[in-house]
Amino acid sequence: MFGTSEERRILWRHMREPVLTACALLIMLGVNVALGATLPFPHVWIVELIVAGLMVATILAFSMEVRREPPLVRLFACIGFVWVAILFAMTLVDYLSRR
Amino acid sequence: MSGGTSVGVRLASHFATVEQQKHAAVLGMWAWLLTELLLFAGLFLTALILRLTHPEAVQAAARHLKFWIGAVNTVVLIGSSLTMSGAIQLSRLGWQRGMVRFMLATAALGTLFLALKGYEYYADYHEHMMPFLSDRPYALTDSPPSRLFVNLYYVATGLHGLHLLTGIAILLAMTRQASRPGFLAAHQNRIEIFGLYWHFIDLIWIVAFPTLYVLNR
Secondary structure, three states, rough: OOOHHHHHHHHHOOOHHHHHHHHHHHHHHHHHHHHHHHHOOOOOHHHHHHHHHHHHHHHHHOOOOOOOOOOOHHHHHHHHHHHHHHHHHHHHHHOOOOO | OOOOOOOOOOOOOOOOOOOOOHHHHHHHHHHHHHHHHHHHHHHHHHHHHHHHHHHHHHHHHHHOOOOHHHHHHHHHHHHHHHHHHHHHHHHHHHHHHHHHHHHHHHHHHHHHHHHHHHHHHHHHOOOOOOOOOOOOHHHHHOOOOHHHHHHOOOHHHHHHHHHHHHHHHHHHHHHHHOOOOOOOHHHHHHHHHHHHHHHEEEEEHHHHHHHHHHHHO
């Protein structure tokens, strides 16, 4: 498919970041699966949510290449998640503070 | 693979430059993806509220979910994101044949995800874990709140599956177009824009998997 060594070198130069991104995502998934399967301590869900958040940030920054986009696109991408954060924070503050 | 084809974007009449056209397309795609994000965020938030208000019932329902199929499906989607990134990279290089193969691999992995999801639904059916079926008694009848979580599980995963099915259909249609000579010279950015959608489907599942399957199971 990629005959010459020069082509393979070019291919690897371009595929290095996507491959490393996939490896990072698989490692983080492995952490979450291990935690979910073993439940090593009572508040393990906090770690699981943090790992999921890191996976989302990795996809945004590297797979979707937000960090290479112009400022307006970066602003759009960030604002969407800020809205979601406000939605979650206001709703959970209500439920978590009920007696 | 020797020598890539020329790569570019045909300028539409209402744009001043190709760069402006490409930025407008990316911005438009992000605006749409944000509406999708809010749609799924509402479902995930509801799942978290159910976990807070009915922890035992949700735990009982979550134990019936196929944790390992969910985990394997996450691996499959991460793999499909990698092949989609490969298609984007090769489109930038003008390596059309390799790009088409990566696109087909992405569609194949998406189809594998749906096949595994279908098997999961089939197993749920046999375990009487479909509370919305009137002619099939629900397995957890002594736990009414668990119905809410299980129904939400079907809505969230069904909606995600619908997005994936749509993505596969668009990808196959685009692969057909992209295999024709001259595609990359006029429409390279279509691959980039579609890539955003595909990675977003992956992102949604990355959140759905812990929210529905993993947390406090």
